[in-house]
Amino acid sequence: MGWRERIFIIEVLRGLNITGSVFLGNMWKWITGRKGALTTYYPEERRSDYSPNNRGRHVLTQRPNGEVQCVSCNLCATACPAYCIEILSHANFADPAHPKAPERFEIDYSRCIFCGFCVEACPEDAIRMVKDIPDLPGFDRTAMWGKMDLLLHWHPITNPRKPYPPAPPRADAP
Amino acid sequence: MIPDLVVHGAFMLFAITFMMLLATVFTWVERKQSAIMSDRIGANRCYIRIPFTNIKFVAWGLFHGIADGGKLLLKENFTPATYDRLCYNLAPWLAAVPVLLIFAVVPFGGTLAPGRLVDADTFPSIAAGLHAFFGDRTYTMQVAGLDAGLLFVLAISGIGVLGTMLAGWSSNNKFSLMGASRAASQMISYEVAMGLALISMVVTYGTLDLDAMVKWQSGLLLGAVPAWGLFVQPFAFVFFLTASIAENKRIPFDLPEAESELVAGYFTEYTSMKMGLFMLSEFIEIVVISALVVTLFLGGYNLPYMTDAGFAFPGGATWSLSHFTVVVLQVATFAIKTFIVGCFQIQIRWTLPRFRYDQLMSLGWKILLPLAAVNLVVTVLLRWVTL
Numbered sequence: 001m002g003w004r005e006r007i008f009i010i011e012v013l014r015g016l017n018i019t020g021s022v023f024l025g026n027m028w029k030w031i032t033g034r035k036g037a038l039t040t041y042y043p044e045e046r047r048s049d050y051s052p053n054n055r056g057r058h059v060l061t062q063r064p065n066g067e068v069q070c071v072s073c074n075l076c077a078t079a080c081p082a083y084c085i086e087i088l089s090h091a092n093f094a095d096p097a098h099p100k101a102p103e104r105f106e107i108d109y110s111r112c113i114f115c116g117f118c119v120e121a122c123p124e125d126a127i128r129m130v131k132d133i134p135d136l137p138g139f140d141r142t143a144m145w146g147k148m149d150l151l152l153h154w155h156p157i158t159n160p161r162k163p164y165p166p167a168p169p170r171a172d173a174p
Numbered sequence: 175m176i177p178d179l180v181v182h183g184a185f186m187l188f189a190i191t192f193m194m195l196l197a198t199v200f201t202w203v204e205r206k207q208s209a210i211m212s213d214r215i216g217a218n219r220c221y222i223r224i225p226f227t228n229i230k231f232v233a234w235g236l237f238h239g240i241a242d243g244g245k246l247l248l249k250e251n252f253t254p255a256t257y258d259r260l261c262y263n264l265a266p267w268l269a270a271v272p273v274l275l276i277f278a279v280v281p282f283g284g285t286l287a288p289g290r291l292v293d294a295d296t297f298p299s300i301a302a303g304l305h306a307f308f309g310d311r312t313y314t315m316q317v318a319g320l321d322a323g324l325l326f327v328l329a330i331s332g333i334g335v336l337g338t339m340l341a342g343w344s345s346n347n348k349f350s351l352m353g354a355s356r357a358a359s360q361m362i363s364y365e366v367a368m369g370l371a372l373i374s375m376v377v378t379y380g381t382l383d384l385d386a387m388v389k390w391q392s393g394l395l396l397g398a399v400p401a402w403g404l405f406v407q408p409f410a411f412v413f414f415l416t417a418s419i420a421e422n423k424r425i426p427f428d429l430p431e432a433e434s435e436l437v438a439g440y441f442t443e444y445t446s447m448k449m450g451l452f453m454l455s456e457f458i459e460i461v462v463i464s465a466l467v468v469t470l471f472l473g474g475y476n477l478p479y480m481t482d483a484g485f486a487f488p489g490g491a492t493w494s495l496s497h498f499t500v501v502v503l504q505v506a507t508f509a510i511k512t513f514i515v516g517c518f519q520i521q522i523r524w525t526l527p528r529f530r531y532d533q534l535m536s537l538g539w540k541i542l543l544p545l546a547a548v549n550l551v552v553t554v555l556l557r558w559v560t561l
Contacts, residue, residue: 016525019525027210038214
């Protein structure tokens with residue numbers, strides 16, 4: 001330590017200069033009506049600088065006739081590292097190609113970590129994550145479940161950039 | 175006798191209200207100042223809602239102090255399995271009361287003559303009633319006008335050590351005991367340096383009475399500059415401020431209650447309002463230290479070039495004011511100066527890192543004490559030569 005640092009008072013004054021100038025600068029901003037802080041005053045203010053590629057919302061895709069593509073195989077629930085997908089399946093013997101369908105498909109958004117494993121695991125392209133900004137914070141954990149009606153909000157057949165994939169050729173086709 | 179009782183009762187009420195109110199305001203100032211200094215907003219979510227409506231008053235976070243007080247009052251009053259119940263319950267009081275007592279000798283205004291307080295032309299009946307009741311009595315605006323004011327301050331601040339030691343000892347907790355021993359040795363060391371800095375002020379002013387010191391500072395230096403203690407004794411100012419911040423156990427001298435090392439130091443085992451008393455006594459001590467610094471070094475309750483009769487500028491111009499205006503101006507000046515010095519202490523707290531314990535003790539004994547002694551010797555020599 002040089003002699004200038006051993007006389008601690010000089011360093012004290014330098015430190016006070018740094019913090020004092022920041023304090024007075026911010027105080028001047030507050031007095032003249034602007035905001036003198038970097039804090040976003042959530043939830044009255046929201047930050048607008050989420051990336052446009054941010055994928056924040058799950059959707060369940062639908063077949064052209066309006067039914068969910070999900071066949072309730074539970075691969076997404078198995079792959080989920082946060083164990084947040086709950087599926088209740090019911091039988092649908094009217095459609096021989098898809099005898100199982102989900103009666104209830106719910107994601108616990110207080111646990112979801114938005115990793116995308118469910119999207120990778122699904123064999124039917126039934127669950128996707130869209131470019132959206134999540135609006136999740138709330139005051140009640142029981143109200144933070146994403147139910148099926150929330151997840152079915154996006155209808156892919158009307159979106160020209162994500163068309164419904166063509167059906168694979170059947171094994172017994174002539 | 176009754177008028178004396180009324181006036182001194184009013185002074186006591188003012189002193190206690192001033193200290194408690196300013197201590198609570200300083201808890202708010204600490205949060206807000208540290209937030210603004212670090213580009214944040216600070217705590218401002220505490221609101222008071224008008225009943226049956228949805229109108230919420232958020233007064234920039236001022237209600238957080240009330241919320242903290244209420245929270246501490248409503249917590250469980252837990253007593254650990256100590257063998258010394260009396261000392262455990264006595265310790266917060268021994269820490270809080272001496273701090274309140276020091277303010278008794280600090281003058282927060284000049285001479286008050288209640289009989290002349292109200293202008294006889296604008297309010298004749300009130301002025302006549304006041305004059306009939308108080309006559310021509312004058313009072314210096316202190317709670318206790320002791321001739322040995324500064325000795326009283328030093329003596330009472332020595333009692334503050336006892337509360338800390340009792341708290342650590344009777345908690346039946348080894349870590350609290352360690353914190354209390356550190357606190358006690360730190361406070362005793364810095365009291366010596368503080369005493370030497372104060373003695374050089376006594377030699378400069380020639381008196382121990384704090385009110386006489388403020389009146390000395392109403393004079394002029396070199397004919398133009400107000401004779402504040404800061405200009406006459408800048409080194410004693412630095413030593414006294416450093417030693418007082420060390421007495422108060424605030425950062426940078428924070429090790430007794432090191433918040434990240436010893437849980438809460440010597441008051442780990444205290445809950446609810448006993449803990450609240452310890453914390454409040456720390457903030458009241460900020461107020462009291464600021465009041466002492468203002469009285470000894472920053473001109474006290476007087477603005478520059480102001481006396482009890484009004485302003486007297488160095489060119490010879492005067493501006494005399496009514497007694498009521500002078501009293502209000504002096505009390506307001508004292509309050510604002512104390513507030514600013516307290517804000518300065520809070521800024522120091524949020525700027526400096528904490529001293530290690532051996533660095534702290536070596537600063538107190540090997541640096542501050544010799545420097546304060548040298549300051550005293552130089553002061554005495556100068557006074558002997560110039561008298």
